[in-house]
Amino acid sequence: xxxxVDHTERKTHIAEATWRVIMKxxxxxxxxxxxxxxAGLSLGALRHYFSxxxxxxxxxxxxxKDRAAARIHTVAMQDLPPKDKVIKMLLExxxxxxxxxxxxxxxxxxxxxxxxxxxxxDAQHDGILVITSYMLDYLDEHHLLNKELDKQLESxxxxxxxxxxxxxxxxxxxxxxxxxxxxxxxYHIDSICIQ
Amino acid sequence: xxxxVDHTERKTHIAEATWRVIMKxxxxxxxxxxxxxxAGLSLGALRHYFSxxxxxxxxxxxxxKDRAAARIHTVAMQDLPPKDKVIKMLLExxxxxxxxxxxxxxxxxxxxxxxxxxxxxDAQHDGILVITSYMLDYLDEHHLLNKELDKQLESxxxxxxxxxxxxxxxxxxxxxxxxxxxxxxxYHIDSICIQ
Numbered sequence: 001x002x003x004x005v006d007h008t009e010r011k012t013h014i015a016e017a018t019w020r021v022i023m024k025x026x027x028x029x030x031x032x033x034x035x036x037x038x039a040g041l042s043l044g045a046l047r048h049y050f051s052x053x054x055x056x057x058x059x060x061x062x063x064x065k066d067r068a069a070a071r072i073h074t075v076a077m078q079d080l081p082p083k084d085k086v087i088k089m090l091l092e093x094x095x096x097x098x099x100x101x102x103x104x105x106x107x108x109x110x111x112x113x114x115x116x117x118x119x120x121x122d123a124q125h126d127g128i129l130v131i132t133s134y135m136l137d138y139l140d141e142h143h144l145l146n147k148e149l150d151k152q153l154e155s156x157x158x159x160x161x162x163x164x165x166x167x168x169x170x171x172x173x174x175x176x177x178x179x180x181x182x183x184x185x186x187y188h189i190d191s192i193c194i195q
Numbered sequence: 196x197x198x199x200v201d202h203t204e205r206k207t208h209i210a211e212a213t214w215r216v217i218m219k220x221x222x223x224x225x226x227x228x229x230x231x232x233x234a235g236l237s238l239g240a241l242r243h244y245f246s247x248x249x250x251x252x253x254x255x256x257x258x259x260k261d262r263a264a265a266r267i268h269t270v271a272m273q274d275l276p277p278k279d280k281v282i283k284m285l286l287e288x289x290x291x292x293x294x295x296x297x298x299x300x301x302x303x304x305x306x307x308x309x310x311x312x313x314x315x316x317d318a319q320h321d322g323i324l325v326i327t328s329y330m331l332d333y334l335d336e337h338h339l340l341n342k343e344l345d346k347q348l349e350s351x352x353x354x355x356x357x358x359x360x361x362x363x364x365x366x367x368x369x370x371x372x373x374x375x376x377x378x379x380x381x382y383h384i385d386s387i388c389i390q
Contacts, residue, residue: 026311028223112307115366116221153382156371157356160379164359171310176351184355187348191386 011049014039015060019106027113030057061110064103065127068093072131082142086135087182087189093128093162094185095169096178104170132158136192144193154192161188206244209234210255214301222308225252256305259298260322263288267326277337281330282377282384288323288357289380290364291373299365327353331387339388349387356383 017039021030032053036046050056071092075085095101133155139145165184169176212234217225227248231241245251266287270280290296328350334340360379364371 108307111366112303150382153379156375156379157383160359160363161352161355162359163362164355164357167358167362168355171306180351184348184351187345188352 007049011059012063014041014046014049014056015063018056018060019064019102022106022109023102027109032056057110057113060106064107064110067103069127082139083144083189083193086139087186089131090135090158090162090185090189091182093131094166094181095173096181101170101173104166108167108170128162129155129159132156132162139189139193146192146194149192158188161185202244206254207258209236209241209244209251210258213251213255214259214297217301217304218297222304227251252305252308255301259302259305262298264322277334278339278384278388281334282381284326285330285353285357285380285384286377288326289361289376290368291376296365296368299361303362303365323357324350324354327351327357334384334388341387341389344387353383356380 014035018030018035021034021038025034030053032046032050033043035056036043039046046056050059072089075089075092078085078088080088092100095104133151135158136145136149136151136154140151145151161184165176165181169181209230213225213230216229216233220229225248227241227245228238230251231238234241241251245254267284270284270287273280273283275283287295290299328346330353331340331344331346331349335346340346356379360371360376364376
C-alpha cells in the first residue's frame with residue numbers, strides 16, 4: 001500500500017531541507033535543485049508543492065516564525081509567575097539550543113538575502129516588536145513594571161537587546177551560551193520591574 | 196609628471212570600491228574582478244596591492260573597524276560632560292547617517308560571510324565588547340554609574356543593545372532613524388546612571 005503523505009507534512013519536510021541547505025551552503029546554495037536533492041525528491045515532485053523558489057523560501061521562513069510563535073504560546077499557557085513567564089517566553093526567541101540556533105541562522109540568512117534583493121522589510125514581519133510591547137503590557141497589568149518607564153522606548157530597547165543577543169549567540173556560541181543569555185535577559189527584566 | 200599615488204591611499208581606494216560592490220551585489224559579487232572594475236583598475240594593478248581576495252576582504256573589513264575607532268577617538272578628545280561623551284562615542288558605532296549605514300551593511304555582510312565559510316569569530320574581532328566595558332568604567336570613574344549594577348552583565352547588555360539597534364536601523368531605516376536611535380541609547384545610559 002502506498003504511504004499516504006500529508007500535504008502540509010511534506011511541505012514542512014521540504015522547508016526543513018531548505019534550512020539544512022542554507023546552514024551548509026548559505027542562501028547562494030539554496031537553489032530548488034539543491035533543496036530537492038536534500039529533501040530526497042525529484043525536481044518535479046518538489047514543484048508539485050512549490051511552483052517557484054520564492055514561494056518555497058517564503059514558506060520556509062514563515063515556518064521559523066510559526067514555530068517560535070507556537071513555542072511562545074505553549075509557555076503562555078503554563079501556570080507560572082508573570083515575570084518568570086515573560087522571561088521564559090522571550091527565551092523562546094533566543095538561540096539557547098541547537099534547534100533554535102539553526103532557526104536563527106536561517107532567519108538571519110533569509111533576512112539579509114531579502115534586504116540584499118531589495119525587498120521591503122518591516123518589524124511587523126518578524127513580529128518581535130509587537131511581542132516585546134505585549135510583554136511589557138503584561139508585566140504592567142500585573143503591577144510589576146516600574147512606573148517611571150517609557151513603555152515605547154522600553155519596547156524598542158528590549159527588541160534591540162533580543163536581536164543583539166541572538167546575533168552574538170549565533171556568532172559566538174561558546175562565549176554567549178544558554179546560561180549567560182538567561183542571566184542577561186533576567187537581569188534586564190529585573191531592571192525594569194519593581195524591586 | 197606622473198601622479199605620485201600613496202600606497203595606503205590606493206589600498207583604501209580599493210577597499211572603498213569593495214564596500215560599494217558588496218552594497219550593490221552582496222558578498223557573492225565581491226570577486227577580485229568586480230572589485231578591480233569598480234576601482235577602475237586592471238586585475239594586475241589590483242594584485243599589486245592585494246595578492247589574494249582574502250587579503251583584500253580582510254583589509255576592507257579592518258578599515259571599517261579602524262574608521263569607527265578613529266571617530267570614537269575624536270569624540271574622546273572633545274571637552275564634553277562624561278555622560279554626553281559616552282553617548283556620543285557609542286553613537287559612532289550606530290548607523291545614524293548614510294556613511295555609517297554603508298559601513299554597517301558591509302560589516303554585517305562580512306561577518307555572515309566569515310561565519311558561513313566557517314571562520315572563527317570572537318567579540319575581540321569587532322572590539323565592541325571591550326568598548327562597552329570601557330564606557331561603563333569611565334562612567335563609574337566619574338561617579339555616574341549606579342552602584343548596584345553588575346558591570347559585566349551591563350557590558351554584555353549594552354553590547355547586545357548596540358548591535359540589535361544597528362541591525363534594526365539597517366533593516367528599517369525609516370522606522371529607526373537617527374533621532375529614535377539617540378533617544379533609545381540616551382534612555383539606556385540614563386537608566387544605568389545615578390539620577
